[in-house]
Amino acid sequence: MMRKSIPALATAVFLLAAPAAFAQKTYLHCGHLLDVRSGKLLAQQTIVVERDRITGVQSGYTAASGPQDKVINLENRTVLPGLIDCHVHLESTPSRNSFREGFTLNPADVAFRAQGNALTTLRAGFTTVRDCGGSGVNTSLRNAVAQGLVPGPRIVSAGMAISATGGHMDETDGLSEDQIAKAGHPINLANGPDQCRQAVREQFKRGADLIKIASTGGVLDLSKDGTGAQYSEEEIKAIVETAKDLGMRVACHAHGAEGIKRAVRAGVTSIDHGSLMDDEAIKLMAKTRTWYVPTLIAGKSVADTARLRPGYFPPVIARKALDVGTKMQGTFTRATKAGVRVAFGTDAGVFRHGQNAREFGYMTEAGMSPLDAIRTATLNAAELLGETTDLGTIETGKMADIVALDGDPLQDISALMRPTFVMKAGVAYRQE
Template identity: 80%
Template sequence: MPIVTRTLLLLTSLGLASPAFAQKTLLHCGRLLDVRSGRLLSQQTIVVEKNRITAVQAGYTAASGPQDQVINLESKTVLPGFIDCHVHLESSPSRNSFREKFTLNPADVAYRAEANALVTLRAGFTTVRDCGGSGVNIALRKAVAQGLVPGPRIYTAGTAISSTGGHMDDTDGLSDDLIARFHPGTAEGVANGPDQCRQAVREQFRRGADLIKIASTGGVLDLSKDGSGAQYSEEEIRAIVQTARDLGMPVACHAHGAEGIKRAVRAGVTSIEHGSLLDAEAMQLMAKNRTWYVPTIIAGKSVADTARRHPDYFPPVVAAKALSIGSQLQATFGKAIKQNVRVAFGTDAGVYRHGQNALEFGYMTEAGLAPIDAIRAATLNAAELLGDPQNLGTLEAGKYADIVAVEGDPLQTIATLTRPTFVMKEGKVYVGQ
């Protein structure tokens, strides 16, 4: 055996050199959706090496090495992995949701979150932005990134931040005795005044959050009496935004009422989540400032429908808000897209059952968004909102091998996206062959 060959074999066995034929995965795609142009390209091959796409080629490329794998998707439509910019992996809808805050331990929450992550991945969502939980979401992000558990790539806000009595104040509606006993502060996501707001941001940065999530108005699924009123001053939001910006973190803002939205947009938040009661002025302000809108239509529909069908499912104060606020979200979204507000896909999964995220595509198109633009919201736009368009959002060389395949043509029948037959994340197949 020549000395060069012996040396290469030795180096390969020690992991110091690549084998002569590195394994590639070739995906033969009957139709490939180019989300930039909106065109369906026929008979394309995606070449995957390790966790990246290395090429997209016209025609069906044959295997070039004995270890190459060919995956036949010739009857499918192939798209980039979907991105959901608003989920809560720690949460699941239940009649017991309020009681479980007092009965579940962090380990209980973690096991549930792991299961929710896998269901989400298998639904075709290869990346998610977790918009707040107990902090278990940070540990889950690490576990997924390290390959310890399967799940989508996670960007997380850790614990979200609001004012006393705000959406993140878990003592809303409790007795005075319990409020005195718990007395949440910045570590628990409750902050008042610019100084405490800065401290709350730094707490989440220290814990390892990727972004900051705040609430500038009340919410639906808390025990406060009103979900629409503004609950942070513009000065407080500016303190949050500036501190987060100094630390390299974007700010997502939960907001339903128009005044709280306008304060947040003027203060420079990156995105408005929900925006149920956006008025014309708020929409124009968002368009002018290029503030992202993450509408979560499915969440609004889900809570309103549940409150109508099951009057005893929610506490009365929550049921009233679900009916008055949740039912308006889709119509508000339809108005916002006419004002050229930038839209990124998000669903508030955890408010409804995980794994049904793709129903949002249909609700967006019902409101007037073109199917290709709904898909772009969950690919191109979502990648830009996450600040990672170099790795996510399209099927192009150099991007992560996050790939979904469905039957039929989603540009004609958007509901096909709810039934993926193939899901790959970073080169590993989770659904399909």
Template identity: 75%
Template sequence: MTRKSIHAWATAVLLLVAPAAGAQRTYLHCGRLLDVRSGKLLSQQTLVVEKDRIVAVQAGYTVASSPQDKVISLENRTVLPGLIDCHVHVLSHPGKGSAINQFTMNPADYAYRALGDALATLRAGFTTVRDLGGEDGVNISLRNAINRGQVVGPRIFTAGAAISATGGHMDEADGLSRDLMEKYGQPANIANGPDQCRQAVREQFKRGADVIKIASTGGVLDLSKDGSGPQYSEEEIRAVVETARDLGLKVACHAHGAEGIKRAVRAGVASIEHGTLMDDQGRDLMRARGTWYVPTIIAGKSVADSARIPGYFAAAVVPKALSIGPLIQASCGKAYKANVKIAFGTDAGVYRHGLNALEFGYMTSAGMPAIEAIRAATVNAADLLGETSNLGTLEAGKLADIVALDGDPLQDISALMHPTFVMKAGVTYRQD
């Protein structure tokens, strides 16, 4: 090609990729806009959206500047940032006897079921979720399909498969017959000792994980008699954290028991999930080290309710499930009073997807003011995800993740259960 033809070709390419002058904008007229940083409701504001970003927040109702622009009236609504749930399981779905699903469902079955749950989550106002574990890479594939625009759902940051010790909370072979245990072999997410823990982190990184999830104690829905005992040494957890940090990933840690919580915090995890039996020393450690707490109160309440249904859970699960709900809620209240950083998370998949906002009511009942519960699902959650430049507030430059609802959630937190408008990255997915 001649220099002249190269210049002409380059100019043509630039014209194709450069934004057109006067690109279409959407003007959202907001009757009340919640500034989550200040906690104030601002009257008569306009959010100006171009492509996937907020480009301006203006006082008053701005008139569209071009015939191709769009105006959306939310003048009788309260508008706030898209909500973030920092603990979901996109492939899990509650149901009586669901423990046998691993023997009857294929990866494609999980994927198709997850499509409906993902849509329900998005329509509930949760534009971003952190998925903390699933099998067969389906959660990673779902994330990718949503990012490509092939299917509809919230923005997903996923852990891939959660890492566990042999016989630990995420060991799917726990409680099976000897023959089935042998068929399971040693899955890539089962790791013992620092070296295997490092390898397990690298494996999830290779498969495309955005975050690493481990379990430092047992849990409610596994077949252990007591979920409070530690299952990883501090040395093993530190190996996970250091390896993840080298790869640019944070570590979320499932932990119910006090000792497992303290080991994980000392080892440097980014967040403690559940934290049911957290003691004063654990709270002091978390506050001092800036470790996030993700309570998941709704999961505890839900499994306690389900445990009262005969045959819903295996016998070993029932007593743990019956006791867990009130303990998690009390732990959340104590953590808030101790100034531990709290991010919103629900363990969706343990209960039905789309009901995530029930957690707000449980958080306020535990002693958190409404604005603090909302911050947990916006600015705090964005901080935990490392996405403060994109998510968590309605400000110029942020992704246009926007939710509107009737009523004032600062006065009635249950208003968050009924969004009437949901936009994710500039695309409207709900407009009642």
């Protein structure tokens, strides 16, 4: 009897904890609906949802048509599409002990943390994310979310990010010679065009959706300079061409101008961070229509931490954080004025997950209108991901990814920090 009762109890607990799937049809009565294409805020609209799709958007408040149908009252809310963050690290949790934890956490520990971070992100209104590099747990988490085993945003996973030896994603940087020898040759390290092609194929084999590389150093690594170029244009071109053959796009971590220009000329899909673009890099990105994923909140966060919490970072990181982090907003202003295309991304994992929407405030501080900022996380982000058929707008046929807020984000961008309702693929994960 005991052996039978334990599974039954587990099933009951799971059913109580799981979000409730909606009835045959769900009618969302929206006080105001933001049409991100036109920029219009439409009053008294009804969104009709069947299973995981939007099947209608109607003027006025439509009554339920059948006994199994459900009406959700959002008549005092502003409703908009589910938000998309194109640069997160769900496996990462910011901590003073981050470097030590690299030696003490098991993959299962990382996985449990990542699942919690995923749910926090979803409840913050971000229904889709592009995970730009982890250990491979990110890809497993993507699968678990897609199979309905755990709640979380839709995940587009880069698997393990590819780096040159000694580069930003070389996890052996700063270790003793003995520790480097024990680590062997990490599979994500590649030098020269042939190794770069092999590294792309390795991530493809392991199930990655896209390729992430670093063409410059970074802030949160132990290298003395986060701006220098770390890949040749020939190496990046080998990565891009191989990824294209496999139907994959390439996201490129880059801070310094030379590494940015090499990556753009080689054909990467996006430059992430782009902190120190010079005028030539900005003109090149505008001409080639390369996406810019700015991650302003990450720069603000690490600079503030280095300034206000002495000893939190090793000295080499604190110096870079104060240098690079304080320049990102100015770069953003120059790039957007020059017509560079922007897709929303935050680098969540460098700061606390669930705070992603703070990025909107930094974007508007730097001169972008609230509407255009919202478009970066809806229309633009969907285009960057190649998912415009399913994501980015509230329209018939799209996935039922829907967020409701108190307040009007076109007048108060901070309203995006306060979602009261979050639906992903027709299931509500937050309803207040």
